[in-house]
Amino acid sequence: MKTKQTDPVKYPVTFKDDTITCRIAFDGGFYEKFPKEDKTYADLCKEGIRKYWSEGGFTVELIEVPKDDPQPHVNVVPAKLTSTSYVMSRWWRWGWGLFRSSFHPESVMINWSRKHPGNIHLNLRSKSSVDWFMRVSAHEFGHILGLGDAYAAHYRFYYEAPGTRDYMMNSNRKVSPEEADMVRKAQTTGKMQYFPIRFSAKRYFKKLLKR
Numbered sequence: 001m002k003t004k005q006t007d008p009v010k011y012p013v014t015f016k017d018d019t020i021t022c023r024i025a026f027d028g029g030f031y032e033k034f035p036k037e038d039k040t041y042a043d044l045c046k047e048g049i050r051k052y053w054s055e056g057g058f059t060v061e062l063i064e065v066p067k068d069d070p071q072p073h074v075n076v077v078p079a080k081l082t083s084t085s086y087v088m089s090r091w092w093r094w095g096w097g098l099f100r101s102s103f104h105p106e107s108v109m110i111n112w113s114r115k116h117p118g119n120i121h122l123n124l125r126s127k128s129s130v131d132w133f134m135r136v137s138a139h140e141f142g143h144i145l146g147l148g149d150a151y152a153a154h155y156r157f158y159y160e161a162p163g164t165r166d167y168m169m170n171s172n173r174k175v176s177p178e179e180a181d182m183v184r185k186a187q188t189t190g191k192m193q194y195f196p197i198r199f200s201a202k203r204y205f206k207k208l209l210k211r
Helices: 041-055 130-144 177-189 201-210
Strands: 013-016 019-026 059-064 074-078 086-088 119-122
Touching: 013 177, 019 041, 041 059, 041 119, 041 130, 086 130, 119 130
Parallel strands: 019 059, 019 074, 074 119
Antiparallel strands: 013 019, 086 119
8 A cells, every 4th residue: 555645845834824834944053952041042942933923913833844854944053144143045046036026125135935935044152031032033033934124224224114113023022913914915925025115325324334
């Protein structure tokens, strides 16, 4: 008797009836214990994602798979490029995302699509609290779901989206109803959702010179 074959997974993240299912794999370093805690970095990352996105109205199912799993999944690895955490597409998708996003600057290294949502790069070197690590994990997962940043980042020309101070994609605080709707739209249309952005030469160069 032949064993029934499991259908191959098409997307790393699936979305149906506000249920988010994500296949996720962790680098080996994430199985070390968080300083002075009984839980690992991987445990706290998953806990943060579930906690804050469920508070935003979603059911979150994280399916942990081996790093070398051949089916589509999201990798969580240590951040190495900067001292901050970030989500980044694989190198071969860099740049041409500009043409898919009407030249939005945030798309240069996050060329998002449902099939290629990117990988999470988390900073394991900072002395952050457990709560902050969980919140940062939830924020970066927002990019995996198709959301851009709302805070005044350099790739946003140092412009903070109005009215987003308490948003997950700004200050890592909570998933707002607007962000929840943006996730639904990203997952339905297959297009990353960005917060408003404005360029001011005066603001941009003033901030740039202070760095």
